[in-house]
Amino acid sequence: MNFSGLLTLQKERVPLKSIEVELEVRDHVATVVSTLNYENKKNKPLEAVFVFPLPGDAAVCHFSAKIGQTQIVAEVKEKQKAHEEYDDALSSGQQAFLLEESDQSPDIFSLSVGSLPPGESASIRLEYVTELAVQADDGLRFCLPAVLNPPFNPQYKYRGRKCKSFEVVYVPASWLSYSLSFSARVSSPRPISKVESNCSLDPLQYLNTDQTQATVKLAAGHKFDRDVELLIYYKDAHQPTAVVEGGQASAEPGTLMGDPMVMVSLYPEFPETVMSSGTSCGEFVFLMDRSGSMDCAISKSEQEETRMSSARDAVLLLLKNLPMGCYFNIYSFGSSYEHIFPKSVEYSQETMEEALKKVNQMEADLGGSGMLEPLKHIYNQPCIPNHLRQLFVFTDGEVWDTKDVIDLVKKNSDSHRCFSFGIGEGTSSAPINGMAKEGGGHAQFITRSDRMQAKVMQLLRFALHPTVTVTWDLPKEVSVTVLSPPIAILFKGQRSLIYAQLTGQSSEAAEGCVTVKYSLAGHPSENQLHFSLRPAEDTGLTVHRLGARSLFRSLEREEREHKEHEDGGVKEKLVQLSVQSGVSSSFTAFIPVNKDNGDTIQGHFLRRNIPKPCEFTGRNFKW
Structure with missing residues (x-):
């Protein structure tokens, strides 16, 4: 079975003491910072692996760990080089870490942790960015899965030669000895109307008079005995928006991370009279x-x-x-x-x-x-x-x-x-x-x-499917490079995000314009979105990292298409951009550095093999 959390090599769970999660939502995207604290209560060292699930479109952008008194911060490196550096620490008794994307599925990441001494604590901090899915009632959905230390044990029941039944045996909430702290900060160009959850929340706290910024927390006493689902609702949800994010101060202008980046959100709502005529x-x-x-x-x-x-x-x-x-x-x-x-x-x-x-x-x-x-x-x-x-x-x-x-x-x-x-x-x-x-x-x-x-x-109801063209109108000294795949079809009620790199200097008062043209039931239509090119002051790098992730996925597909021709140019470009952005890709891995002395930690490479569901061979089955 696919267990998650901090596991020994024998698939036993290391006790979890606490989980702290901070969620930062900007319009339709989010940054998630999770800190998980574990303790080895055994009287012997444990060799452990940390396994955790992520949303499929998530981009891991930071990882750090503290094992006892040793502080580790991970850096992105080309995967083969990372494997070479991560060679023999376990055999020599050193802590060893490697964080990489699974070959089987992009939403499973594994971290190999070396020897955790008896009585010592391990604190693991993971940061990732992700897009939030739009629900049928226009709410944005964020889900924090309970599988890091799940409150249930899934068990197959076999009848004859088929996997007939899949039973879930839940553990009582009173058995969960760890605590969960969860808080969210939400900001958007439009007002926030409400935030709901399947768990009890403290009242929503607005941070400004126009209600475009707010915070919310889980109510005290929550037991992490189920997935935590958060639904965020904006006023005027179907109006297009644009968020402009400034580049990273330490990055060179003209690079992916050094230039400003804009995220345009399209979430159309077509009149029912037009829909019925299509x-x-x-x-x-x-x-x-x-x-x-x-x-x-x-x-x-x-x-x-x-x-x-x-x-x-x-x-x-x-x-x-x-x-x-x-x-x-x-x-x-x-x-x-x-x-x-x-x-x-x-x-x-x-x-x-x-x-x-x-x-x-x-x-x-x-x-x-x-x-x-x-x-x-x-x-x-x-x-x-x-x-x-x-x-x-x-x-x-x-x-x-x-x-x-x-x-x-x-x-x-x-x-x-x-x-x-x-x-x-x-x-x-x-x-x-x-x-x-x-x-x-x-x-x-x-x-x-x-x-x-x-x-x-x-x-x-997504039967009406207008063809779409998107054009940009920017000051002559500013150029745009679209990082997202082109939008060919626009659906009623479907959100589309466009990431674009803005290169060049512009005045603080300069504006940009995006024009979306489409045809509804044979009638041409056009929407324009004007936005300031001045970056917001508190954006962080969420848009940049998701823009980089969108570009990586396109490059990964291009690399697979040209693999048979042994064209290494695409892979080299992807590795370079991944290292620059600090965002993992299928060709890179996070390698930890000991912050006390700056040395790279080395050790045996340990990749997690994702078990497949049961297959039957004759009278027996295998995982």
Whole structure:
């Protein structure tokens, strides 16, 4: 099983004493600083590994640790060089650390910690930046997962030769001996209307009269016995905004970190009269996860509601609301995959009823989580003329070959849109967000059954898809380099973020303008956003780091496409930018430096191998 936190090499958890989390939200993005304190209560040294989950689009930008009296701060270096430096400290009794992105999934990071002496404490500080997903009710969602020291123990139950059941046994809150401190600071160009949570909060405190800055904390006495979900709401949520962030003072002008960066947020709301006049026909393909883990409860508070039943209810709801004249098909997957019809069929009362009957019979009984093969089969089917293919994926995110799946969706992005649903608390966000982003669609997370219907129907309403062009108007002495992939389609209710580097000098009073042009139901439309080029005074580097992350993902895809031609130029550029920005990438790793003497800490490289869901070989199964 995939445990998280500070673990011994025998997968035993080192006791957690406390967690402190500080959240800084700027408009649609956030910086998260987590400090986790552990203690070795054994009478012998422990060799340990720190494993932790992150949002799929997160960018790790700082790591430090204190083991006893030794203070360690990590630096980004090229991965091979990092491995060479991290060579033999464990065998010589030194502390050893290595922080890198998993080869299997970008939302799992592992840190190898050397010998933790008996009675000593370990304090680990991690900082990352991430984009916040927009929910169906316009709220921005931040989730702090409880899996770092989870309040439950997932257990498979086997019936015959299949992973039939996935049971979650929760630990009583009274057993949790550690404390959680959580605070958030929110700022935006528009007023903050409210902040909600599934946990008790202290009252929202506004920091200025226009209510564009506020702080909020978890109420005293909270036990970290569930995911902490925070929902942030702004007034005038659908108005476009721009946040300009100043460059890093120590970086050279003209570089990625030295120049100012602007983040433009587009979150359109189209009139219903215009929406109803557009075409809503298409080919709707549903892909359902039926692996064993889908038998897990959707949340601690809803033990009777499984992830599988929630996915089933979502597909049934969609089936009953598809537009007449469309085509559809339903696939499901685990270790193997199935489909209801040999190819997509026209939507009618007869085909709908046949599909409803078969979906109602679906259980989480297909074993592992192999999504790649059914996706290949779907993309190999010819598209239906004049019916845009729209793929809806329902999964808890525990899939194999995450990066291959995301790359395949990206490769076929010109012929379809991909919408994804993450179902259940503790869902792995990398495949869910990655598929939606690369497929030009949208992602939603369902952690409570009472919110499922609104989220499902919102994605179904994304049938109107205007083509978009974005142009920039800046003073002649300022140039713009867009770091984000181009926006081809603009959806009602879907947030799009554009990161751009601003090079050149401008006066404090100078303004920039972004123009968004699109066509709604055959009628051209245009929106303009004017913004000051003067950077805000308290922005930090959140926008820069996420802009760098967006650029890294594009370069990583480009490198994979040219790998067979042995073109090392892209990789060299990516490594250089990663080191400059201090943001990790797939070709770099964090290497710790002893701040007492400035020496690099060395030791054996220890990579975490992410276990896959169960596979069956004859009469036996393996992880």
